[in-house]
Amino acid sequence: MLAQVIVDVPLMQTDKPYSYRVPKALAGLMQEGIRVHVPFGKANRLIQGIVVALSDEEEPTDIKEIAEILDYRPVLNQEQLWLAGQMRKTVFSYKISILKAMLPNLLNSTYDKILHAGAGLSDEDRREIFATKEEVRFSDLDVDNQARVMRLAQAGKIEVEYLAKDKKQIKTEKWYRVCHERLSQYEISNRAKKRQMLKEELLKQEEPAPLSQLKERYSSEIIHYFEENGLISVWEEEVSRAQNYFDNVEASQALTLNPEQAIAVREITSMIGRESQTYLLQGVTGSGKTEVYLQVIDQVLQDGKTAIMLVPEISLTPQVTNRFISRFGQQVAILHSGLSDGEKYDEWRKIERGEAQVVVGARSAVFAPLKNLGAIIIDEEHEASYKQDSNPRYHARDVAKLRAEYNRAVLVLGSATPSLESRARASKGLYGLLTLQKRANPLARIPRVDIIDFRDYIGRQETSNFTPPLLEKIQEKLARKEQVVLMLNRRGYSSFVMCRDCGTVDQCPNCDISLTLHMDSRSMNCHYCGFQKGIPHTCPNCQNPSIRYYGTGTQKAYDELQQLIPEARILRMDVDTTRKKGAHEDLLGRFGRQEADILLGTQMIAKGLDFPNVTLVGVLNADTALNLPDFRSSERTFQLLTQVAGRAGRADKEGEVLIQTYNPHHYALAFAKNQDYEGFYRYEMAIRRNLGYPPYYFTVGLTLSHKSEEFVMKKAFETVAVLRGNLTEYIQILGPTPKPVARTHNLYHYQIILKYRKEDNVEQVLNQILDWTQEKEQKDLRLIIDNEPQQMM
Structure with a gap:
């Protein structure tokens, strides 16, 4: 028997299966999707690989033999192996990287199996394998005994313990x-x-x-x-290390649906198992989309199928996960970055063994090894966090579409503010369009939104994050014992430190970006590379003490609010205050129990929160993302403002929203004020059509990086020459130009943007460029190929 193995060496030369002979002792155990150790290269060093195919072809005499088998059942199923092949065509990443992205981190670690003699082991096997020892390392056994161990493990007669990075893999x-x-x-x-x-x-x-x-x-x-x-x-x-997420969650029953919700559930469930169909569920904030998801999943389970529920990482709060656990109990598995590697591994095993039928998680949960999928649901489908920003650069929506087609499952994309790409597809009939135009709670009304022009207060008050109307409203709500949510989409204390004499801004030595002041750690931090240093007291250029802090962040806004309203109980929620495991849940729990009056935070507070006592939402500065050099900046601002506004007035109390801005007449703010998605969609689509951007055109971003600016510029122009020489004149090639942040991590970055409507050779030419950058002459040159990039920064 021959095994085709993809080895764990992500390079152009190794991006193909290698043939290995399967030892006779292992022939009955070998399956596709199993990890193995194989000798590789001239030195024959043992490296990990994944078996992707088996055959009974005649063996060449010089073929190498598999050294050992690492699993006694596959860790990747047939669907996942197929999926990796499909993704390879569009994510421009080597296949081993795609396969590894589907596995929990502990299975990608260097580890060994420790074997313990089980109660049912015969004396002969005990003598042969263990001799006088209580435990043995699997890697110390010869191939025949390894095969014997695998069979005994399958029969439950040997206990297998995995060690990875000095941690027990199985608890x-x-x-x-x-x-x-x-x-x-x-x-x-x-x-x-x-x-x-x-x-x-x-x-x-x-x-x-x-x-x-x-x-x-x-x-x-x-x-x-x-x-x-x-x-x-x-x-x-x-023991499941993730069990504490399930403890003390009370069971709940399905709610009565209003007519709009009932139509959506009926339409979606009618297609389960019949054919792959994608639906866009567009519902205003508070319209009860989550209850629709729950009832769709309930029907999926009744049909004997499984479901995946994806939520943006920042929305994966206990409020969200508890609704699914309370409805479906231990049938649920949770997968997101807040779990430790051990907890993720336990949840993955629960899924792989068929003990979970519903997976709730962030982006990577789209790879969960569920079989017989009936539905995949992506909530807040417009979120950029569904696109992986490191290798392999996949979009969860695209992967979900492939899995839905493979399983003849329904794919539901839900949002109050759908991405223009999804809404355009629904308008053309490529997706089914379902709408929820009323809030699920009949007493809850869409909040009133007012815009405050910062410019009206210039010179009338000291520089402040809070205008008098906003402060007055906050105090009014607190007097009524109601709660307030305030958003400022920038963390830290000040955006930058500048000398008032010579104008020098304190910058990161590794990146072309200013350092951000953090008062809690009394340090200047780079949010790109992590560089940190003490706060300067004199200018690094002219040594003058006239150094001042400019801009603002959540930490500074928190300190200022404490001085302005000392009686208020304020919680701050941003990346810095939620680093510690469980901090996110703790802060939201305290706010939900009304142990605080004001929740101040970044965009992580804009989604997925449902607090009935919140009657005021304040956006401290709507301009933070409005003028970025990215064609999606207006869309992102509109979506964020609409989402955060939806946190107000979700129960019987009327909600209000105040948005502070220096650009009160910008169309994104005007449409957000009126909660007018349709108006924004039409206006923004006209701009996209005129400028030739998605959804009218496909885009690909290429970023080349190197420590020498001269070298990377030269290679960027060579790349453009290859593109022009191999693609038609109908494709637009923009660049090369330095990226908006031209240097990070001591590397210079140049980018090229491709825009096209139809171009048959794009995939082939981009793979050719990917391979070219791997050659020796391109030493240390890094290339990122990002299909449909979500960020242009």
């Missing part, structure tokens, strides 16, 4: 059961008081219990005495 807990008949007849000396106490205690115990509970009260020596004499039986069980 287990010891349990014990009382052997009542033997214990009741067993005589214990009256002098052994502790043993007598434990005997009396155990005789009253009916159910199994964790051994750790006994160890809290009795020594290991006493417990071992009871185990050794057959008075208790002890065994190990795998």
Whole structure:
């Protein structure tokens, strides 16, 4: 038997399957989707690989042999192997990188199997494999014994423990059961008081219990005495490290749907299992999209199928996950970046073993190894965070479309403010369009939105984040014991530090970007490369002490608000205050319990939050993303303002929204004020048509990076020459130009943008360029090819 193996070397030369002979002892165990160790290169060093195909072709005499098998069942299924092949065509990443993106981190780590002799092991096997040891390393065995171990592991006769980065991959807990008949007849000396106490205690115990509970009260020596004499039986069980997410969540029942919701559920569920169909569910904030998702998933489960629910990372709060856990219980698995590697691995195993039928998670959860998918739902589908910004650069929406086609499943894209690309497809009939135009709570009304012009207050007050009308409204709400949400989409204390004498701005030495002041750590930080230094007291250029802080961030706004309204209880929520595990949940929990009056934060507070006592939302500065050099800046601003406005007035109390800006007449703000998505869509589409941007054109971004600006500029022009020589005159090639932030991490960046409507050779030519940059002459040249880039910065 021959195995086709993709090796873990992400290079042009190795982006293909290599043939390896399967040892006879392993032939019955070998399956596609299993990880193996294989000798590779002239030095024959052992590296990890993934078996993607098997065949019975005649073996060449010089073919190398698989050294060992790492799994006794596949870690990647047939659908995932197919999916990697499809993605390879559009993400311009090597196949091994795509395959590894589908696996939990612990399976991509260097690790070894530690084997323990199980209770059902024969004396012969015990002597052959373990000799006198209690445990052995799998890698120390020869191939024949490795094969024997795999078969015994499949039969449950050997316990397998994985070690990765000095952490146990599988967490287990010891349990014990009382052997009542033997214990009741067993005589214990009256002098052994502790043993007598434990005997009396155990005789009253009916159910199994964790051994750790006994160890809290009795020594290991006493417990071992009871185990050794057959008075208790002890065994190990795998423990889910993510179980605490499921504890103390009360079960809930389906809600009564209003007519709009009922139509959406009926339309979506009618297609499950029949054919792949994509729906755009466009519903105003608070219209009950989540209840639609829950009832669609409930029908999917009744049909014996499975479902994936994707939510943007910043929206993955307990408020969101708890709604799915309360409805579907232990059938749910959770996958997002807030989990430790061990917790993610436990949830992945739960899915892979078929114990979970619903996966709730962020972007990478789209790869969850569920079988027989009936529905994939992407909430807030317009969010840029669904596009992976590192290799492999996939968009979860595109991957979900492929999986829906493979499984003949429905794909639901939900949003109050859909991306222009999705809405355009729905307008053309490529997606089904379903709308929810009313809030689900009949007492809840769309909040009133007012725009405050910062310019009206220039010279009338000291520089401040808070205009008098906003302060007055905040105090009014607090007097009524109502809550306030304030958003400023910039973290830190000040945006930059500048000398008032010579104009020098304190910049990062590695990046062409100013350093941000953080008062809590008393440091200047680069938000690109992580560089950090102390706060300067004199200008680094002229040594003058006339150095001042300019701009603002959430930390500065928090300090200012405390001075202006000292009686207010304020919570700050940004990347800096939520670094610690569980901090995100803790802050929202405190606000939900009304232990705080004001929640101040970045865009992470704009989505997925449902607090009935919030009656005022304030946007401190709507201009932070409005004038960025990105054709999507107006769309992003409109979406963010509409989303954050939707946090107000979600119950029976009327909501208000105040937006502070220096650009009160900008069309994105005008349409957000009126909550007018249709008007914004028509206006922005006309601009996109005139400028030739998505959804009218496809785009590809190429970024070349190198430590030498002269070298990277030369290679960028060579790249353009290759593009022009191999593509038609109908494609627009913009650049090369330095990126808006031209240097980060001590590398200079040049970008090229391709715009086209139809170009048959794009994929082939871009792969040719990707391979060319791997050649020796391009030493240290980095190339990123981003299909449909979501950020132009």
